[in-house]
Amino acid sequence: MARLATILRALIQAQTRDQKSILSLAGNNLFITSIFVMGPAAGVFIYIIFGLIILFPLSTDPMRKIPASRLSLWPLDRREHWILRALSPWVNPMTWAIAALAIWAAKGKASVGLLSLAAGLVVSGFVLSSLPIPRSGGLWRHVPKFPGPLNQLIRKDLRGMLSTLDVYCALLLSLSTIGFRLARLPIPREALLIITVLVVVALSNYAQSLFGLDGENGRVRYALLPLQGWRVLAAKDIAFLLVIVPLTLPLAPISGLAGALIALAIGHRNSVNIRPTGIRWRFSIGIFLMDGFQQVAGIAIATSLVFLYSPLFLIPCIAACAGSAWWAGRTFDLLLDN
Amino acid sequence: MIACRNLTRSFGDFKAVDNLTFEVKQGTICAFLGPNGAGKSTTLKMLTGLLAATSGEAEVCGLNALSNSVELKRRIGVLPEDLGLFDDLTIEEHLSLTGSVYGLDKQTSRTRTDQLLRVLSLEHGRNTFAAASSQGMRKKTAFAMALLPNPQVLFLDEPFEAIDPVTSKVMRDLLQSIAARGVPVFFTTHILSAVEQIAAQLIMIRQGKIVWDGPVADVPVSLEQHYFDLVEAPVLEELEWLGSPRS
Numbered sequence: 001m002a003r004l005a006t007i008l009r010a011l012i013q014a015q016t017r018d019q020k021s022i023l024s025l026a027g028n029n030l031f032i033t034s035i036f037v038m039g040p041a042a043g044v045f046i047y048i049i050f051g052l053i054i055l056f057p058l059s060t061d062p063m064r065k066i067p068a069s070r071l072s073l074w075p076l077d078r079r080e081h082w083i084l085r086a087l088s089p090w091v092n093p094m095t096w097a098i099a100a101l102a103i104w105a106a107k108g109k110a111s112v113g114l115l116s117l118a119a120g121l122v123v124s125g126f127v128l129s130s131l132p133i134p135r136s137g138g139l140w141r142h143v144p145k146f147p148g149p150l151n152q153l154i155r156k157d158l159r160g161m162l163s164t165l166d167v168y169c170a171l172l173l174s175l176s177t178i179g180f181r182l183a184r185l186p187i188p189r190e191a192l193l194i195i196t197v198l199v200v201v202a203l204s205n206y207a208q209s210l211f212g213l214d215g216e217n218g219r220v221r222y223a224l225l226p227l228q229g230w231r232v233l234a235a236k237d238i239a240f241l242l243v244i245v246p247l248t249l250p251l252a253p254i255s256g257l258a259g260a261l262i263a264l265a266i267g268h269r270n271s272v273n274i275r276p277t278g279i280r281w282r283f284s285i286g287i288f289l290m291d292g293f294q295q296v297a298g299i300a301i302a303t304s305l306v307f308l309y310s311p312l313f314l315i316p317c318i319a320a321c322a323g324s325a326w327w328a329g330r331t332f333d334l335l336l337d338n
Numbered sequence: 339m340i341a342c343r344n345l346t347r348s349f350g351d352f353k354a355v356d357n358l359t360f361e362v363k364q365g366t367i368c369a370f371l372g373p374n375g376a377g378k379s380t381t382l383k384m385l386t387g388l389l390a391a392t393s394g395e396a397e398v399c400g401l402n403a404l405s406n407s408v409e410l411k412r413r414i415g416v417l418p419e420d421l422g423l424f425d426d427l428t429i430e431e432h433l434s435l436t437g438s439v440y441g442l443d444k445q446t447s448r449t450r451t452d453q454l455l456r457v458l459s460l461e462h463g464r465n466t467f468a469a470a471s472s473q474g475m476r477k478k479t480a481f482a483m484a485l486l487p488n489p490q491v492l493f494l495d496e497p498f499e500a501i502d503p504v505t506s507k508v509m510r511d512l513l514q515s516i517a518a519r520g521v522p523v524f525f526t527t528h529i530l531s532a533v534e535q536i537a538a539q540l541i542m543i544r545q546g547k548i549v550w551d552g553p554v555a556d557v558p559v560s561l562e563q564h565y566f567d568l569v570e571a572p573v574l575e576e577l578e579w580l581g582s583p584r585s
Contacts (some may be wrong), residue, residue, distance in 0.1 A: 152435035159426040214424065221422035225387050225439050226411035318482060
């Protein structure tokens with residue numbers, strides 16, 4: 001049993017670290033916006049989306065943390081394997097949460113429907129995590145090709161961005177509008193503006209950590225490629241815009257584009273100077289509170305100006321983004337030298 | 339040609355590379371040997387512009403190697419220590435990226451990619467993402483990326499480690515034919531047999547300092563003995579518990 005206890009302790013440690021990375025949500029621009037700017041009723045909608053988005057990664061099978069080859073090499077007999085299988089789900093706090101919910105439901109303090117929904121989501125997350133889903137770009141193998149020498153860099157960045165939770169949070173916001181349109185429910189014009197801002201804000205943390213998924217290997221390759229920094233950033237910006245534009249199509253795409261350009265213009269600096277590390281299937285790291293506020297304010301202003309007054313306000317947004325990419329690109333080149 | 343004079347790199351008080359001065363002439367294959375932590379990779383990083391030097395000078399292809407200029411990057415091929423591969427690109431996409439970034443036309447890039455994938459036995463894995471590839475496949479990919487633009491100088495950090503014997507032979511043959519056409523090749527390794535097979539020049543370092551620089555043919559004893567004598571002798575200690583009955 002001492003062996004099993006040691007393995008379970010290691011699993012608890014790994015699970016705790018993993019959950020800390022999921023809770024990077026605390027510095028997320030959309031989360032902060034929902035707390036400080038939105039009223040309780042509107043905020044609840046955002047929290048439900050966050051709940052759905054983070055429940056899956058939180059519900060992963062803890063046994064996935066042990067490499068299969070290592071598990072089969074350990075001198076554990078059949079009985080110990082079964083005990084480990086049976087006990088390991090309890091390493092995950094989500095299992096305890098569902099058990100507590102079940103007790104409340106039995107006492108009539110929570111509805112059976114809520115219990116079924118939560119348990120269903122957790123079990124789905126648990127089962128899905130056991131499936132052989134590719135760790136990196138494999139899920140998005142068939143992204144389109146682009147003309148020019150930046151083709152493969154854009155494709156890489158697109159695949160990287162599509163493996164962050166930010167995109168799916170923005171997608172749910174965007175889909176909610178499509179749902180309204182399909183149901184032929186009237187959508188106030190101002191609501192389109194607000195949801196557009198929210199979609200861009202949901203993705204704005206990624207604009208602060210554009211190199212997050214490249215890692216040290218990526219830094220080395222960028223240093224070796226005969227490419228100037230601004231071109232590396234251009235590939236990343238194009239990938240970012242290629243995700244945002246379709247998401248804002250059912251909303252206010254030109255206004256969304258303006259907001260996205262401003263998110264990038266403000267985000268370049270942190271992306272290059274601080275280079276926050278990103279983790280796949282997690283929210284992009286958002287630890288820079290002041291920059292986050294600047295981004296949210298900038299996105300709101302740019303989006304509103306284009307939406308309420310004129311698409312011509314897009315021009316200064318393009319100039320700001322291009323200027324910022326050029327400046328951050330120079331810094332990027334200098335940092336690579338050291 | 340590769341040349342450096344008094345090249346030094348310090349990390350705080352620690353001198354990882356201490357006053358290195360050497361030269362590698364056109365068409366020479368130079369092996370750079372030393373134990374782990376001796377400063378091999380640090381030197382290679384400085385020569386390829388990946389790391390700034392604390393002091394000293396380095397020249398590659400007639401350009402200042404420490405400037406990390408785009409022009410220098412265009413002329414050299416590098417297999418870096420950590421390979422520099424992107425998880426989100428397949429093996430073939432890495433080569434396609436190299437071709438387009440180095441300005442090769444599509445047809446040339448395609449032809450060279452197919453040839454390199456074939457000779458390095460990477461064809462079966464061309465559509466595999468780097469993150470899902472074995473260490474050997476990853477290394478071969480990075481090696482192919484170094485060769486694809488037809489560089490004027492080649493820098494390779496431990497190219498033969500984790501490589502199967504057949505591909506290792508192919509790589510050695512490729513390096514010899516490149517060198518025969520006048521391209522200097524500078525590589526680090528721990529595999530002494532590879533040094534004996536292809537290198538003409540040998541540089542050995544210990545604690546950041548050169549302890550030997552000369553032709554491989556001038557090594558007075560076996561290369562292994564020479565290495566033990568100058569760089570590091572093996573620690574001979576009997577582990578009595580190993581293989582004894584378990585308590």
